[in-house]
Amino acid sequence: MTADGKDMRAEILRDLTDNILPFWQGRMRDPAGGFFGAADCNGIVDTAAPRAAVVNARILWTFATATRVLGASYRASADWAFEYLRTRFVDGAHGGLYWLLDADGQPLSDRKQIYAQAFAIYALSEYARATGNRDSLDLAIGLFRLIETHAADLAQGGYIEALDRAWGPLADMRLSDKDLNSPKSMNTHLHIMEAYTNLLRVWRDPELVARQAELIAITLDRIVDSRTGHFKLFFDMDWRSLNDHISYGHDIEGSWLLVEAAEVLGDPALVVRAKQAAILMAERTLTEGRDRDGSLYYEAHGDGRLIDANKHWWPQAEAMVGFQNAFEMTGDATFRTAVQDVWAFIRDKVVDGAHGEWRAKLTPDGRPYTAAEDADACLAGPWKCPYHNARACFEMIERLEG
Numbered sequence: 001m002t003a004d005g006k007d008m009r010a011e012i013l014r015d016l017t018d019n020i021l022p023f024w025q026g027r028m029r030d031p032a033g034g035f036f037g038a039a040d041c042n043g044i045v046d047t048a049a050p051r052a053a054v055v056n057a058r059i060l061w062t063f064a065t066a067t068r069v070l071g072a073s074y075r076a077s078a079d080w081a082f083e084y085l086r087t088r089f090v091d092g093a094h095g096g097l098y099w100l101l102d103a104d105g106q107p108l109s110d111r112k113q114i115y116a117q118a119f120a121i122y123a124l125s126e127y128a129r130a131t132g133n134r135d136s137l138d139l140a141i142g143l144f145r146l147i148e149t150h151a152a153d154l155a156q157g158g159y160i161e162a163l164d165r166a167w168g169p170l171a172d173m174r175l176s177d178k179d180l181n182s183p184k185s186m187n188t189h190l191h192i193m194e195a196y197t198n199l200l201r202v203w204r205d206p207e208l209v210a211r212q213a214e215l216i217a218i219t220l221d222r223i224v225d226s227r228t229g230h231f232k233l234f235f236d237m238d239w240r241s242l243n244d245h246i247s248y249g250h251d252i253e254g255s256w257l258l259v260e261a262a263e264v265l266g267d268p269a270l271v272v273r274a275k276q277a278a279i280l281m282a283e284r285t286l287t288e289g290r291d292r293d294g295s296l297y298y299e300a301h302g303d304g305r306l307i308d309a310n311k312h313w314w315p316q317a318e319a320m321v322g323f324q325n326a327f328e329m330t331g332d333a334t335f336r337t338a339v340q341d342v343w344a345f346i347r348d349k350v351v352d353g354a355h356g357e358w359r360a361k362l363t364p365d366g367r368p369y370t371a372a373e374d375a376d377a378c379l380a381g382p383w384k385c386p387y388h389n390a391r392a393c394f395e396m397i398e399r400l401e402g
Contacts, residue, residue, distance in 0.1 A: 008343055009400035015351055016393035020386050021066060023356030024059060025077050028380055034084035035059055037103065039380040040371050043355030050108055050382070053089050053097045053116040058387035060085055060123040065394055068130035075131070082127050082136060085120070090139070094166050095146050110165040114151045115175055115188045117143050121195035129202050140199055147192070148211060156238055157218050158184055159192055176383075182234040182242050186223050190231075190254050193219060197261045209265065216261055216270050224254075224277050228302075229284035244302030248289030249315025252296070252322030253388075255281040256395075259325060275329055282326035285319070286338055293366060294341025295319075295349075310369075311362040313384075316346050317392035324399050343396075352379060360384050 027045060028035045034056065037049030060081035066074035088105040089097045091112075097120050100109040124140035127133055150167040151159045160183050161173035174181045175188070196212040222239045225232055230251050234242040255278035262274035288304060289296050296315040298308035319342045327335035349366045350358045357379040359368045369377035378384055 004340065005400045008340065009397060011347060012343070012393050012396050012400075015347070016390060016397070017070065019351060019353065019356055020358070020390050020393065021062070021074070021077075023379070024062070024386050027356065029077070029080065033080075033105065034088065035081070036380070037382070038378060039357075041355075041359070041368070041377050041379060043352075043379055045380075048103045050103065051101045051105070052382050053085075053099055053101075053113075054119050055382065055385040056081065056085050056089060057097075057116070057119040057123040058385045061119075061126045062386045062390045064123065064127040064130040065390070068126070069394055069397075078127060078130065082124075082133070085123070086135070086139065089120075091165065095142065096167070097143075098165075111170060112146075112150075112163045112165065112167060113175065114147060114159055114161060114163075115191055117147055117151075118188070118192045118195040121147075122191070122198050125195070125198040125202050129198070137202060141203060141205075144196070144199060144208060148207070152211075153184075153237065157214065158189060158222070158239070160237075161185060161188055180234040180242055183237050184235040184239070186231045186233045186247075186250065186254075189215065189219060189223060190250065190257060193261050194257050197257075197264045200264050212261065212265050213267055213270065216258070216265065216267075216274065219254075219258060220270075220273050220277055224258075224281070226277070226280070229280040231281075245307065246289075246300045246302065246304075248285050248296050248298065248300070249312065249318050251281050251289070252285045252315070253318035255279075255285070255322045256318075256325035259329075278322075279326055279329055282322055282335065285322065286326075286334065290319075290338070291364070293345055294338065295345045295366070296342070309364040311345075311349070311364065311366060313350055313358045313360050314388035316342055316350055317358075317388040320346070321392050321395045321399075324396065328399070355379060357386070358389050 030036050036045050036047055037051045038046040063074050063078035063081055067078045091098055096112045097116050098107045099111045099113050099116055102108050121140045121143050124136045128137035150163055162170050164170050172181055193215050223231055230246045231254055232241040233245055258274040259278045262270040295311045296319045297306055298310055298312050300306050320339055323335045323338040352359050361369045361374055361377045371377050
């Protein structure tokens with residue numbers, strides 16, 4: 001490892017342990033249970049904000065990983081997150097996780113969004129991996145079986161987006177107001193794959209192995225566009241693509257998650273295919289999705305015209321890992337330089353050294369938005385939590401060490 005790599009690793013470790021994790025352990029921990037749902041750009045906590053299943057699962061994953069990687073001092077936060085997820089979000093009548101709770105822990109939306117079930121598997125399997133907790137593993141296995149029973153498309157392959165509380169049909173399946181109301185999406189499939197990868201680490205079940213192999217193949221055959229090197233984003237039931245938009249953050253995130261999934265599965269042919277796809281996706285993100293300051297744009301039309309040139313926090317985190325992964329596979333120093341450039345942007349512009357955590361959204365020239373300018377600008381919120389950034393830190397700490 002070069003001196004630059006050592007310095008970068010030290011900076012990343014310091015940001016994780018002195019900035020990101022303490023923000024959630026201190027400011028965002030609700031003494032009555034769980035974690036508060038939002039904090040604005042100035043770190044002012046909204047104690048009445050709703051609490052999302054995805055965010056709470058991601059918090060559990062973060063502190064379970066911190067326990068496993070950094071040590072027992074994070075165990076209490078992992079236990080705290082697990083207890084709230086288990087007692088408040090799990091639907092005791094029908095199984096699965098509610099989508100959204102109020103600040104008192106009562107359901108506001110009881111729909112079964114498959115994306116949320118996947119993140120719960122991801123988190124619960126990590127908690128089991130870190131602590132040996134059998135109840136957590138059993139919950140993760142139960143969610144896997146619910147997804148396979150109710151959401152798997154046995155005719156065309158893949159998974160549908162969402163169901164109602166009792167796992168029946170749902171007219172509006174959108175993950176958010178910004179998404180298309182499509183029955184299948186890249187985003188849900190990517191994170192089911194990510195969840196199954198983590199579950200395989202602690203539960204090597206033959207059915208899980210088979211379903212993950214199918215899912216990786218579907219991702220490579222249906223979701224990755226081998227011509228453009230980008231993900232297709234939304235689909236009908238027969239896998240017809242419904243728009244041509246490019247999500248640079250998802251492309252670079254998916255590039256390394258695909259390789260990780262194939263390697264944990266252990267299928268040599270899929271590993272080869274995943275690496276080929278990942279290198280192409282990283283190359284296209286590098287040449288098409290980066291600004292001159294090393295940061296990533298958010299979204300573009302299929303012809304490359306930018307839809308959103310803002311700098312959102314999570315694509316920057318994923319770019320760091322995705323470009324590092326591409327460098328490890330190819331030895332191409334251009335990718336290593338891209339890692340250094342995006343970390344410099346994160347360190348200098350995205351990290352909030354005054355309040356903690358990372359700023360959610362910056363202007364195209366790298367100025368943080370205020371909450372008055374943009375409602376998405378915050379330190380914590382319905383989608384803003386210690387997942388993309390903490391995970392990038394964990395990944396880079398390990399990769400730069402080795």
